[in-house]
Every structure is written in structure tokens, then in C-alpha cells.
Amino acid sequence: MSKISAYILFLSLFLLAACDSAKKEFETLKEGEILLDINTEEYSLNGTVLGKTATDISVIDDVIDKPLYKELCDTRGKFLEEALGNGESIDIFELAKLHVDDNLSYVDFYKALSSMYFCGYSDFNIAIGTNYKDVFQLSIPRTDYMWCGLVIQRMKGLRYKYLRNRQKLSLSEMSEIDVEDRECVEEYKGLDLLLSFYRKDDGIAYVVSLNETFFNKGSRFDGYNFYTFNNDADLWKFIEDIRSKVDRQIGNMPGKKEDKVLRLLANAHGPNKVMLVFQKDVLMKDIAPIVKKLNTYGYRFAFDLD
Template identity: 60%
Template structure:
């Protein structure tokens, strides 16, 4: 490992930082949702502070890439809490590996964003749809407003594709759900909610994802032909990232079941983000 490099390793029994065990997974991660006062966050933040002090004192370049390795039998909930703990300590670039195959590493970049009011509203709007991933074919604009999103102007002007992927157990198999904003593909259309598409096998799922990618490529070509102010174009592209996909799962799903999905999306070049289904 390089000087200052951080490796957080989380298995079902304990978690370690750079090879030194620092806590019990169930006590410090599984059983408590308090991210702010847990030993895992304290250790991560202290390690980052020590490294930054060392860099400043010696006039060295800052190496800010951290590593997260999780056991493939770890729950998604524990993975998500570990990831959030790293984010809260300022780790924004991560190499993540699941299970014993360290070759299947995926890179995660957590953007630094200064949220304006509409950004908070849109973030809340995105999260309300997680509650109906199993049941919806469409979550309309009016239904979103009825779910407590009060700022109509912020919501109706939303233009992002906002691709979401999830899955859940269904009988003896798995049902995959993809949600997106179809208005993204229709020039001049106002946001009218999110569509949901359910697939009972992964072959149909990946055919649909491939079709979305092709539609995005065509849409991107159309937008590139439009004459726009350069600064405005950069701002739009930075907010509406069409090659980003958010993975959303319930906390008890095992990482070994999620890992193949991550691997496939990684080969497509998607930028990944993670969120969790609120059980409340």
C-alpha cells in the first residue's frame, strides 16, 4: 500500500483498517444507524486527518484514493453504512471490491456538490419512488406532489434521466426493476414522473439496459448538434449525468447477489451511485 492509502475491510464478524481490526461488525455497523458517533467513522476520520497533516508537513502531493473491501456475505445495509462512513470523512474516490475476487474492482467517485434549494427538493423526489419499486408502473407528477414534495416548480422542470436499478425476490426467482424519466428522451416534454419496468430474468434486463444506452447515445448526439452557450452546456451536463445509474436495494440483500450486477454495469462504463430502501 502507498503511504496514506486507506483500506477498510468489512466482513460479517469484524472490520479492519489497514489490516488492524478495529471493531465488531454487528455492534458498530449492523445494529445502529448512527453514522456520526460510531468507532468506524472515528477511525476513518482520524486516519484521514493524520495523513493530511503528514502531507502538509512534508510538502507532499495528496493521494486521496481509498479502498473498500467487503465480504460477499455482508448485507447491503452494512455495505451502505460503511460507504457512507467513508463519505462522511471526506473520502471521495474509492476502489471497491466484493468477495475474494480482487480483480473485479470498480471505481466510485463521490461528487462534491453545493446543494441549492431545488437540488434538495429533487433529491427528495427521487427517493420517494424507492417506496414503490415493487408495485409501480408509473409514478406520476401529481402522485409525487401528493407524497409530500411541495415545490411544484422545482419538480416540473426536472430534466435528468435518473436511471435506477433494483431487484427483489419473487417466488423462486428474482424480479429486476428499472426506473427512469422518459421525458428525458422527448424534446420539449415536461417532467411527468417516473416509469418503472420489471423483468423476470437478467437477459431481458440487459437487453433493456442496452436499449436505454442506445437511446441515450442518440439523444446525446441531438443535444451536441444544438448551439448552446458553452458554460450553460457544462452546467447541464454536470447535473444531468446520463451515464450514471443508482443501485437501490433493501438492507438484507447480500453483496454476493449484487456483485454480478455491479460487474456488468461496470463493463458498460456506468458511473455508479448507491441508495437504500427505507424500511419505515
């Protein structure tokens, strides 16, 4: 065996051992944690197979999968009952782990995530395919929206319908469609970064949407801008530029000691969050590289259906 062959063999064994170690760490559960594992054939909860993915999840025409939802809620209920009986804190029962197959559809992933969330889980560690090294965290806040909050949520959702072949979705246009109370949103300052892609005959088009008045102090909200890229190099250059502008914006916030908390809150809850929107039949293996790249930038995630 040549030195090069021996080196390649050693490197392969080293990487395999590292992958096995990461997988073992991910599958090791602490008290009160659950692990939902879904592949294209079947799905399991904490190692116990519950059923077939095709008949129990894929065919369900709802974002909440009722059979899965029931199993998740029953399991969480038992954990909570036992903890309360022992006088223990129940805060730890909000964390869940989710592993999905590379070839699972995005809509099945979304159903699983929604079912877990509505059972009371709000913090997630998620692994896609065989990559257990790049587990990403997802935290879904529980928000009780007042009227203006609901108006803003509807406004954000309108963008999903207009992702293709568009440069602007103005507030006037949104008002004609669905945004009834303009006074709620005219002073809106959220960046609302959104990323999606769709397939074309000659490849993939990536779409980024955002509220650019976030960067223009004193400007009134006038809708969302859209940018389309035909290759990932241009996409990531644009994301890096946005990231740099956000960092400068946050860095220019008041520097007095008492304002540090405000800067931290702005950084955590606004411009460092990205909404990922995909069509139902997109496979998780096509989403994984996007999530991995955004994770390196420190973005927090939210998911929705196109």
C-alpha cells in the same frame, strides 16, 4: 495424467496466479491511501483489526457507524497533518479502498461507505468477495444543494417507496406526497436511471425506473416510469436499449467544436449514472453480478437504501 487433465490443471494454476496478482495489486497502498476490509467476522483498516463486525457495525442503527467513523477520521487526520507539515498537496487523501465479504449485508456495506464519505473520502475503489479483477470505481460528488436541488433530491427518493407493482409515479402524485414546489421540477430533464430488485416466492423481480422525458425534446417532466422484469436476460436487454438511446441522444447534441465540452459534461454527469437501491438484508454476493455487468457498460454508480 491425460492432456485434458494437464490443461485443466495448468488453467487453474494460471487463474489462481492471476487472482493472487490482482489481490496483491489492490492491497498495495500508495501514499495517503487507506484500505478498509470488512468480512462477516471482523473489520480492519490498513491491515490492523479494529473490531467485530457483528457488535461494531451490524448492530449500529445509523447509516454512519460512529466507532468506524472515528477510526477513519483519525487516520485521515494524521495523513493530512503530515502532508501539510511537509508542504504537500492534500488532494490525494480523497481516495480510499474498500473490500467487503460476499456474505456481508448491503446495509453494513452502506454504513462503511457512508462513514468513509463523511470523513472526507469521495473516490473509492471497491472489491467484492474474492473478485479483485473487477474492482469498480465510485465517485461521490460533494454538492451544496440550493432549494430546488433539495426538492429534486426528495423527489428522487420517493421512488424507493414505490418500487413494487407500479408502472408510473406521476408528478401530480408526488406533489400530493412530498414535492411541494412543482415549479422546481417541471422542467427537469435528468434521466435518473434507477435499478433495484426484490425477492418473490418464485424468484427475483428486477425493477428499473427512469424519467422518459429525457428522450422527448420539448416534453415537460411528468414523473417516473417503472419497468419490472422476472429474469436478468430481459433486464439487460432493456438496459442495452436504454444505453443505445442515450448514446444516440448524446450523439445528436450540437456538433460544433465549442459544444464538445457540453457533450462531455452531459455524458459524465447525467445519463451514464445509475442509482442502485437495495434492501438492508440483501447480500453483497447478490449485488456483485449487477455491479459487474453495469461496469462493462461504463455506468457510474450511486447507492442508497430501500
